[in-house]
Amino acid sequence: MDFNSYLDPFLETLGREALQQVQLKKFQLMLDTILPRNAFYSKKFASLPIASPTDIRSYDELRLLPFTTKSELSSDQAQNPPYGSNLTFERNRYTRVHQTSGTTGEPLRCLDTEESWAWWARSWKTVYHAAGVTASDRIFFAFSFGPFIGFWSAYEGARLIGALSFPGGGMSSYQRVKSILANDISVLVCTPTYALHLAEVAEHEGLDLAKSGVKTTIHAGEPGASLPGTKARIEELWNARCFDHAGATEVGAWGFGCSAQRGLHVNEAEFIAEVIDPVTGAPAREGELVITNLGRLGMPVIRYRTGDRVRLSDEPCPCGRTYLMLEGGVMGRVDDVIIIRGVNVFPSAIENIVRRFPEVTEFAVDVLRRNELDELAIRIETTGNDAEVSAAIEKEIRAGLGLRVHVTVVPVGTLPRFDLKARRFNDQRTPRPAGVRG
Numbered sequence: 001m002d003f004n005s006y007l008d009p010f011l012e013t014l015g016r017e018a019l020q021q022v023q024l025k026k027f028q029l030m031l032d033t034i035l036p037r038n039a040f041y042s043k044k045f046a047s048l049p050i051a052s053p054t055d056i057r058s059y060d061e062l063r064l065l066p067f068t069t070k071s072e073l074s075s076d077q078a079q080n081p082p083y084g085s086n087l088t089f090e091r092n093r094y095t096r097v098h099q100t101s102g103t104t105g106e107p108l109r110c111l112d113t114e115e116s117w118a119w120w121a122r123s124w125k126t127v128y129h130a131a132g133v134t135a136s137d138r139i140f141f142a143f144s145f146g147p148f149i150g151f152w153s154a155y156e157g158a159r160l161i162g163a164l165s166f167p168g169g170g171m172s173s174y175q176r177v178k179s180i181l182a183n184d185i186s187v188l189v190c191t192p193t194y195a196l197h198l199a200e201v202a203e204h205e206g207l208d209l210a211k212s213g214v215k216t217t218i219h220a221g222e223p224g225a226s227l228p229g230t231k232a233r234i235e236e237l238w239n240a241r242c243f244d245h246a247g248a249t250e251v252g253a254w255g256f257g258c259s260a261q262r263g264l265h266v267n268e269a270e271f272i273a274e275v276i277d278p279v280t281g282a283p284a285r286e287g288e289l290v291i292t293n294l295g296r297l298g299m300p301v302i303r304y305r306t307g308d309r310v311r312l313s314d315e316p317c318p319c320g321r322t323y324l325m326l327e328g329g330v331m332g333r334v335d336d337v338i339i340i341r342g343v344n345v346f347p348s349a350i351e352n353i354v355r356r357f358p359e360v361t362e363f364a365v366d367v368l369r370r371n372e373l374d375e376l377a378i379r380i381e382t383t384g385n386d387a388e389v390s391a392a393i394e395k396e397i398r399a400g401l402g403l404r405v406h407v408t409v410v411p412v413g414t415l416p417r418f419d420l421k422a423r424r425f426n427d428q429r430t431p432r433p434a435g436v437r438g
């Protein structure tokens, strides 16, 4: 156990029942503030048999409350532009606005007050603490610094830690590599994909990042940092320890990696997490993550369906924390499972296998239908022997996932590179099989 990495040693090691009581107390206080003022939730909860917020004293009673969904928030915002009716306070109490990427529709705008912005920073402080980041570190943020909240909250949290922060927005990848070396950076924050891309750029320029001062990398936006294949690759290229993190604009920075590096802890000081069967809504060990945030009173989410697929660990985490551990982090989106000839395949499972091959610098997966049969085709860029690498990947995927795939090699530098959320999976089947959304 590394007690230095605990932000709150008491809370982080509390027994489950006592921890739930702390959470429910916070939740009651939150309801007390929001219900008389927040039009969205007072309307949503109007018909419920809850006389007072203090009626919710257990997780069972919490489950009496309905779920909140992204589409609900989006349509509320469309009907009540520009910020919707999920506002607890007068507009002038809010000091920050951010928005989601909007890849699947109109972006969702989210507001924060000074208090809730401090709460975001505190959640990030937990992420840094657990990764062993201290005031003596120099952090580089390889982000574009647009209106996406992750950039700014990560940056704000670093200030609480007292580390020196370098905002790497508006720079080319090469300029970022040079800045990392010139400033003797010790911590890199970016997506897993982008950490690999920076290493590729450095190698192309004859620079060795394994010899840089970077000892820790923190990643979010994709499952990579908890996928053993991707994690090992990042750690080797950067000669650093790689930590996972997860959050969402409408929810908060809810997850953090620890020294055990086996997945994500839920920051249960600031969030209540449930895992449900995405079809029935019943509690489950593996399924969709549902989150209630406890510190964003100005624009809260209660029992929010994140769409993230997770699995609860059955064993206590070696780091000593009693906070929930999600084995393998976020495994993907509940609705991004690809069904190939009746076999459910998660994009992350394919990535995990492809990343075991250090010769592969980038890849893309195409799902096609030929002669009424589904086919999975993988395009790779490789620095190794074309025929050997493709044959080895085909073999590993057949052995690991029971799928026949066809791997082709394309010239280096021809596949798209991503600096935010990578989109390597292209389902080209029309119509897509029933039950597949997104």
Ligand SMILES: [Zn+2]
Pocket: 258, 259, 260, 265, 317, 318, 319, 320, 321, 325
């Ligand atoms: Zn742990």
